[in-house]
Amino acid sequence: MHYTNSIDTTKHNKNLLSSKHYPIRILHVVGGMNRGGIETWLMHILRHIDRDRFQMDFLVHTEQACAYDQEIRALGSQIIHCPLNRLQPWIYAANFQRILKMYGTYDVVHSHVHHFNGYILRLAQRSGIPIRIAHSHNNTSCVEAKAKWYRRLYLDLMRAWIARYATLGFGCSHQAIANLFGSDQHIHPHRQTLYYGIDLTVFQDPVDVVAVRSELGIPKDAFVIGHVGRFEPQKNHVFLLDIAAEVAKQEPKMHLLLVGVGSLRADIEQKVAQMGLGDRVIFAGSRPDVPRLMRGAMDVFLLPSLYEGLGLVLIEAQAAGLPCIFSDVIPQEADVVKPLVKRISRSQSASAWAEAVLTAPNNSSALTKLDALNIVEKSAFNIETSVKKLLEGYESQFFKY
Incomplete structure (x- = not known):
């Protein structure tokens, strides 16, 4: 054309x-x-x-x-x-x-x-x-x-x-x-x-992890999977819950923190109840302090989207130093801090995704949060x-x- x-x-x-x-x-x-x-x-x-x-x-x-x-x-x-x-x-x-x-x-x-x-x-x-x-x-x-x-x-x-x-x-x-x-x-x-x-100054502010988790009702020793995104089909929340359920089988301290609003929220809340995960899933709604929640509450960031233009939240998660597990349909430009990122095909099972989530913190442990922030600061983002x-x-x- x-x-x-x-x-x-x-x-x-x-x-x-x-x-x-x-x-x-x-x-x-x-x-x-x-x-x-x-x-x-x-x-x-x-x-x-x-x-x-x-x-x-x-x-x-x-x-x-x-x-x-x-x-x-x-x-x-x-x-x-x-x-x-x-x-x-x-x-x-x-x-x-x-x-x-x-x-x-x-x-x-x-x-x-x-x-x-x-x-x-x-x-x-x-x-x-x-x-x-x-x-x-x-x-x-x-x-x-x-x-x-x-x-x-x-x-x-x-x-x-x-x-x-x-x-x-x-x-x-x-x-x-x-x-x-x-x-x-x-x-x-x-x-x-x-x-x-993104404005990286907010990623330099001190964060009280215990206070942030307490505010959300999350135990301080919990293993927290984080997700930020609208409750719409594109974000694939149903599969995200399947992954969380598989993680919970191996990690009894698993909690899932969902940030966002959207037309499917009630459906997802219903599915959470049906799966018996009501005490493990936190619906945080729309929040102005996403970087603070990433740094203070999350251990791993999970984004199994069906499609994305880029995924700004992935850049924010990497700036926060979080290991990121996401679908392979997301553009390659999102891989800014490469030691933190792992791509998985949407055709893989929920248990395969769960294994990646559980091992991600160990695989990226050599990189400090300050190192990750410096890499993003020097990037086009x-x-x-x-x-x-x-x-x-x-x-x-x-x-x-």
């Missing part, structure tokens, strides 16, 4: 960009600013940018209040509600274009809603937005392979619109880029890998590196025309 770098040449856009004004106004389009990989990365960016040079606002597809809304407003950015009903896209289009007129001229629309990016950027082009960015945060190819014919038509249309209307494409991994833009991204310089950066590349992307487009 042909991918173009087509900037509008209308008088409006020429006048807009020729002024070279600061701040550059950026509108991020997301489902909602709750705690998740995409949203947490965007908050790291917002906290670290020069807000005299870059103004970031957020258009969200919900009317509900979200976890990061208050902090976003405190940092001088706006939350703009534009509810989405995919069965009535014309209503969304009218609201989107009304919002762009109401909130003034944006230089950039940066869309984070995967294939639906195509529709967003088409609307942005029609509204005269000169810089339009499609950002791929996931690799859903395994789901798309099973899609019905009408879903495949939708995906093809969205990819065609992304190719036509995006002036720049970002992806959190090579797999994520290929999923949205095609596998020939090396031919197109306007498709770029942009790794998630440092927030400073991530911010620098993102802002260079904005400015390269902005000053090009």
